[in-house]
Amino acid sequence: MSEWLDDLRTATAFLTRLPMPHPDGARPENFARAQRMFPLVGACIGAAVGLLCLLLRAIGVPDLAVAGLALGGGALLTGALHEDGLADVADGFGGGRDVAAKLEIMRDSRLGTYGALALVVSFAAKLAALAAIPDGVVVQSLIAAHALGRGVLPWMVISLPNARTDGLAANAGRPDSAIASVAAGIALLIAVLALPFASALLAAIAAGAAALVMAWLAKRQIGGTTGDVLGGAEQVAETAILLLLAARLG
Numbered sequence: 048m049s050e051w052l053d054d055l056r057t058a059t060a061f062l063t064r065l066p067m068p069h070p071d072g073a074r075p076e077n078f079a080r081a082q083r084m085f086p087l088v089g090a091c092i093g094a095a096v097g098l099l100c101l102l103l104r105a106i107g108v109p110d111l112a113v114a115g116l117a118l119g120g121g122a123l124l125t126g127a128l129h130e131d132g133l134a135d136v137a138d139g140f141g142g143g144r145d146v147a148a149k150l151e152i153m154r155d156s157r158l159g160t161y162g163a164l165a166l167v168v169s170f171a172a173k174l175a176a177l178a179a180i181p182d183g184v185v186v187q188s189l190i191a192a193h194a195l196g197r198g199v200l201p202w203m204v205i206s207l208p209n210a211r212t213d214g215l216a217a218n219a220g221r222p223d224s225a226i227a228s229v230a231a232g233i234a235l236l237i238a239v240l241a242l243p244f245a246s247a248l249l250a251a252i253a254a255g256a257a258a259l260v261m262a263w264l265a266k267r268q269i270g271g272t273t274g275d276v277l278g279g280a281e282q283v284a285e286t287a288i289l290l291l292l293a294a295r296l297g
Contacts, residue, residue: 097186132278198234
């Protein structure tokens with residue numbers, strides 16, 4: 048049980064800006080193991096964003112404004128970790144002439160045209176989807192989207208080589224297939240508990256499809272994965288799920 052609690056603290060400290068005590072004896076292999084808790088932390092992030100939505104709607108804030116404020120609140124909670132990855136991936140894949148140039152652009156903290164466009168498109172899509180999801184299912188939808196979006200990341204890590212020898216993905220350690228399976232199982236269980244079964248299954252398929260597309264693109268563009276690729280994959284999966292749920296439940 049202590050390992051699970053350590054993993055929860057590690058995952059929370061990594062995925063959010065919440066101050067968490069650092070587990071004793073933290074090592075790369077421990078961080079790799081902690082990835083099994085990514086979906087649970089994601090579900091908590093989704094719940095926080097969803098409750099903020101309900102609160103703002105309850106006091107009469109218009110739906111589009113509610114969606115924008117809730118998304119902004121979520122970015123504050125996570126430090127825009129995954130949004131930053133999406134922007135870096137778009138800049139690197141769109142602007143680099145070769146693998147070395149793409150990786151160098153992705154390492155650059157400055158925001159380029161491709162990254163800005165990716166953020167605008169992603170934010171607008173999530174904004175419209177969130178505004179269309181009714182009060183009765185908005186919290187559940189966000190819980191499922193955030194859990195599933197993070198639940199596919201360990202499988203991407205073990206499915207792709209590292210694109211560079213340094214950086215977050217290279218230094219953080221690699222989970223094994225058992226850890227990745229646990230993460231995927233927790234994410235699916237959360238989705239099934241939060242949503243009608245058919246919607247949960249479709250949301251899981253959407254998350255898997257997003258991860259597959261991002262993995263294929265990363266392999267083609269830079270030969271493997273980086274922390275930015277994983278962040279971008281989470282954002283693509285989360286956006287796809289919210290659009291799907293808005294269409295089914297809105």
